[in-house]
Amino acid sequence: MASSVLGQQLRTLLTRFPIARGMISYSLIWPTGSLIQQTFEGKSWGNFDWWRVLRFSMYGGLFVAPTLYGWVKISSAMWPQSTLRHGIIKAAVETISYTPGAMTCFYFIMSLLESKTIQEAVAEVGKKFIPTYKVALSVWPLVATINFTLIPERNRVPFISVCSLCWTCFLAYMKHLEHHEVDQVL
DSSP states (O other): OOOHHHHHHHHHHHHHOTHHHHHHHHHHHHHHHHHHHHTTOOOOOGGHHHHHHHHEEEIIIIIHHHHHHHHHHHHHSOOOOOOOHHHHHHHHHHHTTTTHHHHHHHHHHHHHHTTTTHHHHHHHHHHHHHHHHHHHHHHHHHHHHHHHHHGGGGHHHHHHHHHHHHHHHHHHHHHOOOHHHHHHHH
């Protein structure tokens, strides 16, 4: 009985505050991406970097989800139609506006969460932004076009959060690389 009441309250909360759906999704998916990436490093349950996992959870739930939610609301207001043409326009605008800012914030904020200095955070953005953006250009325009064209607005942030699991694994990989390793990998 208590679980059904709790479930109903959660559904009410998620309906009343749709941003919460994305925040819950991202606070689970981003640390999952970190765990997957750490598994590729050869780590397992006993030696995962749980502080790294926590940083990914905080960043995904408290930064990415709200900013992505805001972008989806703004772009839907600017181009309310869900046609292929409007989907391509939204994807193009997202690729040159939201994506660069989001990637810059990722490297910068995650570096600060690692207790790095502002200069170290800036250096990481400088070293990793271009290689990451090149990969993003080959992935996100297609995903965004599908999202803006075929997915109902209320499900766009959860859809993108599921798509971003693979992307988050890649970001976790790039974040973990030392500066000298970036040139060797990409």
